[in-house]
Amino acid sequence: MGDPSILALIMAGGAGTRMAPLTDHRAKPVLPYAGVYRLVDFPLSNCAHSGIGDVWVLQQFQPHALGQHLAGGRPWDLDRTRGGLEVLFPHQGDEESGWHQGNADAIYRNRSVIRQFDPDIVVVLSADHVYKLDYREVVATHLQRDAELTMVTTVVASDEVGRFGNVEVDHDGRVREFRYKPDEPLSDVVSTEVFVFDAGRLLDALDELAGDGDDAALEDFGDQLLPFFVRRQRVWEHRFHAYWRDVGTHESYWRSHMDLLEAEPSLRLDDPSWPILTTAGTRPPARLYDTASVDNSLVSPGCIVRGQVRRSVLGPGVVVEEGAEVHDSVLLHEAVVGSGALVAGVVADMGVRIGPRASVGSRPEPAPGRGDDDLVILGEGAEVPAGAEVGPGSRKSTSED
Numbered sequence: 001m002g003d004p005s006i007l008a009l010i011m012a013g014g015a016g017t018r019m020a021p022l023t024d025h026r027a028k029p030v031l032p033y034a035g036v037y038r039l040v041d042f043p044l045s046n047c048a049h050s051g052i053g054d055v056w057v058l059q060q061f062q063p064h065a066l067g068q069h070l071a072g073g074r075p076w077d078l079d080r081t082r083g084g085l086e087v088l089f090p091h092q093g094d095e096e097s098g099w100h101q102g103n104a105d106a107i108y109r110n111r112s113v114i115r116q117f118d119p120d121i122v123v124v125l126s127a128d129h130v131y132k133l134d135y136r137e138v139v140a141t142h143l144q145r146d147a148e149l150t151m152v153t154t155v156v157a158s159d160e161v162g163r164f165g166n167v168e169v170d171h172d173g174r175v176r177e178f179r180y181k182p183d184e185p186l187s188d189v190v191s192t193e194v195f196v197f198d199a200g201r202l203l204d205a206l207d208e209l210a211g212d213g214d215d216a217a218l219e220d221f222g223d224q225l226l227p228f229f230v231r232r233q234r235v236w237e238h239r240f241h242a243y244w245r246d247v248g249t250h251e252s253y254w255r256s257h258m259d260l261l262e263a264e265p266s267l268r269l270d271d272p273s274w275p276i277l278t279t280a281g282t283r284p285p286a287r288l289y290d291t292a293s294v295d296n297s298l299v300s301p302g303c304i305v306r307g308q309v310r311r312s313v314l315g316p317g318v319v320v321e322e323g324a325e326v327h328d329s330v331l332l333h334e335a336v337v338g339s340g341a342l343v344a345g346v347v348a349d350m351g352v353r354i355g356p357r358a359s360v361g362s363r364p365e366p367a368p369g370r371g372d373d374d375l376v377i378l379g380e381g382a383e384v385p386a387g388a389e390v391g392p393g394s395r396k397s398t399s400e401d
Contacts, residue, residue: 035299042130126193128246129247156188165193355383376390
């Protein structure tokens with residue numbers, strides 16, 4: 001038997017409401033990350049380096065920016081005559097039409113085209129997790145176990161388990177029980193939302209769970225689909241020990257950026273053997289003036305820095321004026337910090353303007369000590385007037401004065 005045919009499905013259709021106002025005007029998968037990347041670059045790059053040449057992106061909310069970024073698949077060598085990148089949208093006109101009611105429902109509504117493609121294996125991926133993984137290793141585990149489903153798992157802190165699909169695993173790696181976002185965890189092992197399915201069993205299961213056309217019952221994977229497979233006792237784990245973070249909350253998004261600034265970061269973005277590929281525009285080099293002081297930070301192309309930057313990530317075109325201080329913050333494209341302003345513990349979206357002498361956030365403190373209630377989140381184009389004070393925990397969208 002030759003190598004199995006593999007189809008990767010990247011689930012990029014969620015509304016991302018927990019990340020508002022950062023997702024008010026964009027799909028969460030194209031939220032910038034580490035200055036020059038987008039979140040969807042991670043599963044796409046993993047597919048490219050894993051040799052998966054058929055990648056479909058299931059899209060729904062705010063499609064324009066995501067479509068622009070995907071660029072026909074060129075950055076990931078997926079712009080091919082046969083196969084490559086394909087984008088699937090909700091549609092009307094047949095029995096599969098209608099809005100996706102969750103990720104399981106999204107696959108169900110595209111079951112006909114998946115059956116027509118006829119893969120042996122379907123790899124299902126989230127578009128808002130940060131990690132590097134060779135999916136061929138997971139497929140190998142899947143085939144070795146003769147599994148119907150193989151889920152990539154990892155260990156997280158006990159207070160984070162309730163955010164994820166929680167699993168109980170036998171000593172040999174068989175998944176015995178699954179609970180979706182439990183109040184009482186089974187263990188500290190969670191699903192990373194990387195799933196390898198036997199394609200035929202996946203489609204048959206979706207049909208069976210939908211019953212007599214009641215596709216509304218499917219919703220997300222954790223509601224019915226994953227428990228269905230676990231009950232059949234043909235589900236195995238592939239334990240992942242490297243860096244993985246779900247960046248679906250403000251705190252986790254900010255903290256993942258702080259992780260990049262560790263002396264020995266667990267996630268290396270400069271690894272030549274596994275580069276993160278992306279669609280990027282052309283900008284001039286960053287310029288640091290003689291009044292600038294930059295320490296332990298990532299500074300993207302096009303930035304102009306005359307002030308002080310400490311333990312922060314500056315996206316392309318960010319301006320930090322003379323006398324301004326930026327600490328423990330993530331500033332996205334074209335944000336401007338006026339002279340004499342203090343910015344600390346802030347995530348500022350594209351085009352944010354912070355006026356001279358404004359104080360946004362709290363005074364610098366060790367980054368691990370900050371939580372979601374300590375962060376200030378400024379939506380795209382938000383403005384902070386000169387001399388204004390914005391306290392920790394504030395959320396400011398573009399519609400606010």
